[in-house]
Amino acid sequence: MSDKVIYVMYDDDEALKDSAKKLVSKGVKISEVFSPFPIHGIDPIIGIKNTRLGIMAFLYGLTGLTLATLGMRYFMVTDWPMNIGGKPNFSYLDNMLAFVPISFEFTVLCAAHGMAITYLLRNKTLPGMPAQNPDPRTTDDKFVMEIRLNENHGISEAELDEMLKETGFFELDKKEIN
Amino acid sequence: MQKEAAIREPLILGHKTYHDITEDVCRPIEDKAPKMWYTLFGIALIIGLYGVGCILYLLGTGIGVWGLNKTIGWAWDITNFVWWVGIGHAGTLISAVLLLFRQKWRMAINRSAEAMTIFAVFMAGLFPLIHMGRLWVGYWVLPLPNQFGSLWVNFNSPLLWDVFAISTYLSVSLVFWYIGLIPDFATIRDRAKKPLSKKMYSILAFGWSGRAKNWNRFELVSLVLAGLATPLVFSVHSIVSFDFATSVIPGWHTTIFPPYFVAGAVFSGFAMVQTLLLVMRKAMGLEAYIHTKHVEYMNIVIMVTGSIVGTAYITELFISWYSGVEYESYAFINRATGPYWWAYWSMMTCNVISPQLMWIPKLRRSLLFTFFISIVVNIGMWFERYVIIVTSIHRDYVPAAWSMHFPSHIDIGVYIGTIGLFFVFFLLFARFFPVLALNEVKTILKGSGQSYKESPDYHKHH
Numbered sequence: 001m002s003d004k005v006i007y008v009m010y011d012d013d014e015a016l017k018d019s020a021k022k023l024v025s026k027g028v029k030i031s032e033v034f035s036p037f038p039i040h041g042i043d044p045i046i047g048i049k050n051t052r053l054g055i056m057a058f059l060y061g062l063t064g065l066t067l068a069t070l071g072m073r074y075f076m077v078t079d080w081p082m083n084i085g086g087k088p089n090f091s092y093l094d095n096m097l098a099f100v101p102i103s104f105e106f107t108v109l110c111a112a113h114g115m116a117i118t119y120l121l122r123n124k125t126l127p128g129m130p131a132q133n134p135d136p137r138t139t140d141d142k143f144v145m146e147i148r149l150n151e152n153h154g155i156s157e158a159e160l161d162e163m164l165k166e167t168g169f170f171e172l173d174k175k176e177i178n
Numbered sequence: 179m180q181k182e183a184a185i186r187e188p189l190i191l192g193h194k195t196y197h198d199i200t201e202d203v204c205r206p207i208e209d210k211a212p213k214m215w216y217t218l219f220g221i222a223l224i225i226g227l228y229g230v231g232c233i234l235y236l237l238g239t240g241i242g243v244w245g246l247n248k249t250i251g252w253a254w255d256i257t258n259f260v261w262w263v264g265i266g267h268a269g270t271l272i273s274a275v276l277l278l279f280r281q282k283w284r285m286a287i288n289r290s291a292e293a294m295t296i297f298a299v300f301m302a303g304l305f306p307l308i309h310m311g312r313l314w315v316g317y318w319v320l321p322l323p324n325q326f327g328s329l330w331v332n333f334n335s336p337l338l339w340d341v342f343a344i345s346t347y348l349s350v351s352l353v354f355w356y357i358g359l360i361p362d363f364a365t366i367r368d369r370a371k372k373p374l375s376k377k378m379y380s381i382l383a384f385g386w387s388g389r390a391k392n393w394n395r396f397e398l399v400s401l402v403l404a405g406l407a408t409p410l411v412f413s414v415h416s417i418v419s420f421d422f423a424t425s426v427i428p429g430w431h432t433t434i435f436p437p438y439f440v441a442g443a444v445f446s447g448f449a450m451v452q453t454l455l456l457v458m459r460k461a462m463g464l465e466a467y468i469h470t471k472h473v474e475y476m477n478i479v480i481m482v483t484g485s486i487v488g489t490a491y492i493t494e495l496f497i498s499w500y501s502g503v504e505y506e507s508y509a510f511i512n513r514a515t516g517p518y519w520w521a522y523w524s525m526m527t528c529n530v531i532s533p534q535l536m537w538i539p540k541l542r543r544s545l546l547f548t549f550f551i552s553i554v555v556n557i558g559m560w561f562e563r564y565v566i567i568v569t570s571i572h573r574d575y576v577p578a579a580w581s582m583h584f585p586s587h588i589d590i591g592v593y594i595g596t597i598g599l600f601f602v603f604f605l606l607f608a609r610f611f612p613v614l615a616l617n618e619v620k621t622i623l624k625g626s627g628q629s630y631k632e633s634p635d636y637h638k639h640h
Contacts, residue, residue, distance in 0.1 A: 033389070035393065036620060037361075038621065042390055050394065051398050053399060057406075061406075079330065080330055082332060082334065101413065102338070102339055102342045104413060105343050105410075105413065108346055108409070109346040109350065111402075112350040116353045116357060116399065116403070122395065123391075123392050125385050125386050127381055128380075130380070130385055131380065131387055132389075133364075138388055139365040139386075139388055140365060141200065
């Protein structure tokens with residue numbers, strides 16, 4: 001199915017945000033925004049939900065804490081209860097305090113790396129991936145909005161052009177994609 | 179857009195646009211390196227290679243080539259280890275703790291401070307490894323099932339806690355740093371003209387495209403990593419101090435050690451950041467982004483942490499007398515008046531007196547004076563660790579075992595060598611990596627840029 005993509009470029013983050021607000025209020029669906037830095041407040045306008053990576057970080061941290069606890073219990077209590085000065089580790093709780101530092105470090109290790117890996121996978125940013133931004137200037141000082149005609153059935157191309165013109169864009173580019 | 183008070187000094191001087199920020203940060207990477215860079219790199223490389231030579235000699239011959247003896251089993255190696263780990267702490271403090279406190283001035287310095295952290299922790303990690311003597315069995319510190327029976331590493335030991343702390347700290351700092359670097363590598367990739375550098379930066383940029391959803395995730399990941407790194411950075415130096423505090427050596431088993439070590443670490447780390455940044459901003463033309471205000475903020479941190487360290491020194495002295503334990507008292511009397519009195523008093527002068535000079539606004543805003551003090555603090559903090567370690571053990575309970583530590587030329591060579599290697603890494607970083615978090619700096623341009631703050635529209639409500 002062929003589709004037409006319109007890339008509308010702005011030279012200011014506030015300008016893009018203002019025009020996105022106007023376009024959305026007129027029923028235009030904006031499918032993507034590319035910017036060199038985070039534009040605060042753009043997400044609710046174009047309908048992007050907040051990421052759930054924070055929950056994942058918590059779960060990874062919990063995994064780390066569990067692994068550290070089980071591991072140290074096995075090493076120090078079950079498998080080889082180290083007898084120091086006639087005081088072996090009879091139970092995990094007996095010796096809990098000595099296990100706090102490593103439990104903490106391992107929790108942080110798992111939470112940080114688990115989240116970072118999930119982040120890279122979800123973003124599809126991995127070593128050697130090709131760049132997907134429509135214009136190299138979007139990592140410098142330009143801000144681009146992507147609108148797909150297929151996602152805007154109620155609005156004709158001419159109507160859309162008219163609306164975009166009012167927003168005072170910097171550049172406009174159209175592409176046919178299959 | 180966030181506004182700030184008009185009387186607050188702008189963080190970005192001059193009339194910069196978003197594009198100017200990209201230009202200013204990327205130009206030193208794209209241009210040919212200046213002659214000075216090659217000179218410095220050459221010097222650092224020679225010193226670093228000399229250090230590598232000393233390490234190889236040490237590994238081939240044994241720990242006996244150090245100035246250790248049967249009374250003093252730890253001296254320069256652990257001093258250098260603690261010194262380097264301490265220096266590392268400033269980077270994480272700037273990027274994580276200041277992020278949680280929403281300090282915008284951190285953005286100009288966090289990238290290079292984090293790079294400094296990572297290279298400093300590399301250097302720190304080297305010392306316990308070579309102190310093992312048999313470097314090739316270094317993996318024995320990991321809890322691995324082994325062929326010698328079901329014997330595990332000792333999870334009750336602070337030395338093992340240190341293994342976990344340092345490796346977690348190094349790898350988490352590395353990830354935190356790299357996640358921030360990805361968007362900036364994308365900027366360099368999209369500007370690159372030469373095919374080789376385009377290819378290299380494409381690989382490094384991981385295909386970053388700056389979609390709104392990516393930025394949404396980016397901000398959360400930065401925040402959560404900062405939240406994780408903050409307790410981590412405090413735990414790491416606390417655990418380093420446990421190496422001493424959990425022992426029974428007078429002068430070491432002090433409950434004040436964890437907070438005192440953490441404050442000392444931040445103190446020395448900020449001093450090293452000052453040393454590096456004062457040179458870098460000049461050499462790379464970044465005076466508009468890292469200026470007197472940033473230096474002043476960092477000097478205030480040095481002043482506060484320096485005062486904490488000073489208080490800790492005096493508390494330690496008081497407690498050694500108040501405890502009534504004669505061994506404890508002697509350890510401190512010996513520090514101040516024994517054969518290592520010069521080390522003790524250099525430490526006191528460098529770490530207690532010099533940061534107090536920062537109360538004077540004129541001095542803490544002077545770049546030359548700051549540079550001088552930063553070197554003094556680094557020397558002082560090295561002596562602090564030397565004093566704590568060597569003076570506490572050189573006079574044993576049995577006077578027949580009393581001894582002195584004299585560094586051998588291998589001791590000195592390894593230490594100087596790590597400084598060389600550190601600068602090799604740092605110079606490579608300054609040459610090929612964006613030294614400023616350029617895309618993050620763009621987010622504060624409208625709120626804290628000079629031209630925006632001075633424009634008549636700034637204080638109007640939208």
